Amino acid sequence: MTSSTTIPSADSLQGRPVPNVTFKARPGDAWQDLSTDELFKGKTVVVFSLPGAFTPTCSSTHLPRYNELAPVLRANGVDDILCISVNDAFVMNQWKAGQDAGNVTVIPDGNGDFTEGMGMLVDKRDLGFGKRSWRYSMLVKDGVIDKIFIEPQREGDPFEVSDADTMLSYINPDAKIPEPVVMFSRPGCPHCARAKAALSDNGIVFTDISEDQKITTGVLRGLTGQLTWPQVFIGGKLIGGADDVMAFVSSNQGR
Template sequence: MLPTPESLEGKPVPQITFKARPDDQWRDVSTDELFKGKTVIVFSLPGAYTPTCSSSHLPRYNELAPVFRDNGVDDIVCMAVNDAFVMNEWKQGQDAANITFMPDGNGDFSEGMGMLVDKRNLGFGMRSWRYSMLVRDGVIEKVFIEPEKDGDPFEVSDAETMLRYINPSAQVPEPVVVFSKPGCPHCARAKAALDDRGLSYTDISQSQHINASVLRAVSGASTWPQVFIGGKLIGDADALEQHLASGAPPASPAA
């Protein structure tokens, strides 16, 4: 039986020591080091590399990290009952620089939260149930626990739900994608224009096997760069500068 949010809110987080490897060196990280004097979001999930965790849960928290920071969050911690090597490799593969990955290798934190569950039917052993929480100075303010049902429910621990709790009127920038080519001055100009506005973007480079045929297929153009904002084609560097001059890319409330 999982705990209820009411039984956890207002309580301190479990006091444990994590065996982590930041910068590929062993280091003990205490609960106080993670939470004391800070406002921290924690989202915990069944395991690194698993489908929902890799495709939805982690990427959206990473994407919305700047918005969370603007709303008073100091750090976002991803936690799983995996060892430090697995968590570090997963972080590299996910390109999630905005997230602190914390290995709960022995399940001590998850057990202290009442979230350690038996996944031996999947060959996983003991793992964390999926949940998220907002922690202020080591005290749990709000918890979102996925419902106890078969499978891997992902209904309430997502980044948007957490952002709505923190600030229901927060504006979420539309995602920006730049198709670029190494050494292209116009591509550099487009990315500089986005950087000057403080807008994060995903750079899809020709070096990632994106050739002119692919560029034409997705944008209808064969010149580099091509910029998309919120799924809409903006165009090349000149078009992007005109778009930005007319106002920032559209933002939408946390949905």
């Protein structure tokens, strides 16, 4: 960020409507104009904005954690989770696909109109990025900014307050954060499909590590002590195969 850039304060933005712009999106490989009203009117929406798709912090932490906590945010009154970046639609779509971030709606602010309207457009020419967004997150209710978390104004790319956990804590400090779920699976395995369906049908976000990612039966046995697929971990604890997952889901329903 150049020294001439001044980021607005949270107090100056809270209570204001979001910028009225039209985004050039491309869902389903067809161009579509998305207006601010379509995205925000009559809804409670969490927005997080970041410097760029495929960049390190954005890909390793910012987007994945919002995707992971999306079901909890929705259970606490959030209608949609938007990720806005000054990137074109093709870049945003490819990034989302590679991140397996199906719980987040990516919004390409290719011309920077929304970001400029927020006062968050910063100069990152020193990195060869041109104009990009400063990192922030906000809770928007019916098009009005209810709460915004803006990263501190200093050199580099601070990431301290715009994370998903901070947003969830603001919305509901007592919200229960689920344990991370990891599944080791094999393509074409019916038991794997059954376990995935049980998790998905119950709103449990999981990371699927498939055999085609070089996780062989030998590796599976070394990690889990088991030879059968799938094997599911929750919070670092081995749950087991498909039947064990079904039993776990059944025992936790209604909690």
